[in-house]
Amino acid sequence: xxxxxxxxxxxxxxxxxxxxxxxxxxxxxxxxxxxxxxxxxxxxxxxxxxxxxxxxxxxxxxxxxxxxxxxxxxxxxxxxxxxxxxxxxxxxxxxxxxxxxxxxxxxxxxxxxxxxxxxxxxxxxxxxxxxxxxxxxxxxxxxxxxxxxxxxxxxxxxxxxxxxxxxxxxxxxxxxxxxxxxxxxxxxxxxxxxxxxxxxxxxxxxxxxxxxxxxxxxxxxxx
Amino acid sequence: xxxxxxxxxxxxxxxxxxxxxxxxxxxxxxxxxxxxxxxxxxxxxxxxxxxxxxxxxxxxxxxxxxxxxxxxxxxxxxxxxxxxxxxxxxxxxxxxxxxxxxxxxxxxxxxxxxxxxxxxxxxxxxxxxxxxxxxxxxxxxxxxxxxxxxxxxxxxxxxxxxxxxxxxxxxxxxxxxxxxxxxxxxxxxxxxxxxxxxxxxxxxxxxxxxxxxxxxxxxxxxxxxxxxxxx
Numbered sequence: 130x131x132x133x134x135x136x137x138x139x140x141x142x143x144x145x146x147x148x149x150x151x152x153x154x155x156x157x158x159x160x161x162x163x164x165x166x167x168x169x170x171x172x173x174x175x176x177x178x179x180x181x182x183x184x185x186x187x188x189x190x191x192x193x194x195x196x197x198x199x200x201x202x203x204x205x206x207x208x209x210x211x212x213x214x215x216x217x218x219x220x221x222x223x224x225x226x227x228x229x230x231x232x233x234x235x236x237x238x239x240x241x242x243x244x245x246x247x248x249x250x251x252x253x254x255x256x257x258x259x260x261x262x263x264x265x266x267x268x269x270x271x272x273x274x275x276x277x278x279x280x281x282x283x284x285x286x287x288x289x290x291x292x293x294x295x296x297x298x299x300x301x302x303x304x305x306x307x308x309x310x311x312x313x314x315x316x317x318x319x320x321x322x323x324x325x326x327x328x329x330x331x332x333x334x335x336x337x338x339x340x341x342x343x344x345x346x347x348x349x350x351x352x
Numbered sequence: 353x354x355x356x357x358x359x360x361x362x363x364x365x366x367x368x369x370x371x372x373x374x375x376x377x378x379x380x381x382x383x384x385x386x387x388x389x390x391x392x393x394x395x396x397x398x399x400x401x402x403x404x405x406x407x408x409x410x411x412x413x414x415x416x417x418x419x420x421x422x423x424x425x426x427x428x429x430x431x432x433x434x435x436x437x438x439x440x441x442x443x444x445x446x447x448x449x450x451x452x453x454x455x456x457x458x459x460x461x462x463x464x465x466x467x468x469x470x471x472x473x474x475x476x477x478x479x480x481x482x483x484x485x486x487x488x489x490x491x492x493x494x495x496x497x498x499x500x501x502x503x504x505x506x507x508x509x510x511x512x513x514x515x516x517x518x519x520x521x522x523x524x525x526x527x528x529x530x531x532x533x534x535x536x537x538x539x540x541x542x543x544x545x546x547x548x549x550x551x552x553x554x555x556x557x558x559x560x561x562x563x564x565x566x567x568x569x570x571x572x573x574x575x576x577x578x579x580x581x582x583x
Contacts (some may be wrong), residue, residue: 174480204481210478217479
């Protein structure tokens with residue numbers, strides 16, 4: 130269970146959001162500039178809230194009153210960025226293995242082959258990120274986050290930098306991923322995408338939560 | 353003309369030893385400092401930055417004299433080091449290495465700092481979300497991506513160290529076999545009536561060394577750009 134109740138001042142813009150999510154895939158929906166990325170950066174620990182609490186499965190990650198701020202590397206929260214952010218000096222295999230090495234997890238060949246099969250990236254292992262297409266890069270980024278064995282997976286518009294054709298290519302992988310059962314927070318400004326993936330929606334508008342509930346809340350909103 | 357005499361060989365080898373030791377000792381310090389200047393904000397940062405660059409703008413003889421005052425046998429640091437740790441810099445080749453290290457430090461730090469600044473911080477953030485502690489991020493992401501800049505800084509620092517003259521001769525004098533580097537050997541030779549030919553040989557050798565260092569540093573800089581573009 131993810132509990133968020135935070136306020137953050139960003140320039141002249143104030144982000145103030147509170148929700149508790151039990152769903153498997155929480156969709157953060159809103160136009161660009163609504164504060165979606167700032168919100169998941171706070172969940173990841175990359176941004177500190179000015180006030181409030183973030184907790185995951187009963188563990189406090191941020192509590193400004195108690196001066197608690199767990200740094201990102203101790204949160205075990207995976208993050209798939211819009212721009213993939215693969216390490217350019219490592220090949221695909223080393224990128225995939227990075228989280229396992231940093232967390233000193235034992236090698237798990239079964240899990241690795243399951244993830245590479247799930248994402249169809251087995252044939253890319255020796256390539257450098259510079260030699261991958263946008264869709265391949267995004268799939269490797271997904272695999273890299275999954276293999277660090279996170280408790281929660283954050284996805285920030287993972288299809289955002291892809292053209293329509295590529296989106297259709299990646300979407301089935303995301304649906305497979307959802308059915309794996311890892312809780313996810315999925316950020317998007319595309320209602321159609323969220324309708325296919327999310328089980329619960331948090332709607333953000335100019336830094337405030339304007340609606341919360343099942344995917345039905347999307348139909349009520351103008352895109 | 354190209355018969356190099358034993359004295360000249362001694363000076364060449366000593367110069368190489370002094371410059372290599374100076375560069376190898378200065379590099380870890382330079383990386384730490386470059387990282388601090390590139391990635392951290394703290395009180396006194398601009399003072400520290402100015403201090404690092406000071407040897408670049410001070411007359412070398414001033415730097416050498418300050419080293420002599422501090423680390424000479426009667427210097428406040430030098431006396432303590434000699435009495436307690438048995439380390440003596442004055443009139444030793446180690447002193448020459450120290451002077452060269454101090455003089456080349458700004459040139460060593462600058463390319464390293466620039467290449468650390470050029471490393472995409474979003475990659476460091478991504479490493480953090482994958483479970484890498486800050487020191488792991490530095491060792492596995494920042495440093496490898498900045499490595500060509502580190503090598504370029506080392507090459508530049510080495511080239512500066514091998515040609516250093518003013519601070520070295522002020523601090524450790526010009527003793528053949530102990531502190532006489534190529535530069536101070538040339539200085540002695542051109543003051544000797546028939547030393548021109550020998551001086552000419554050493555001049556050519558120092559040009560060759562400096563040129564190779566610059567070509568190498570150019571090559572590393574080009575590799576750095578390619579590497580950061582991820583191909």
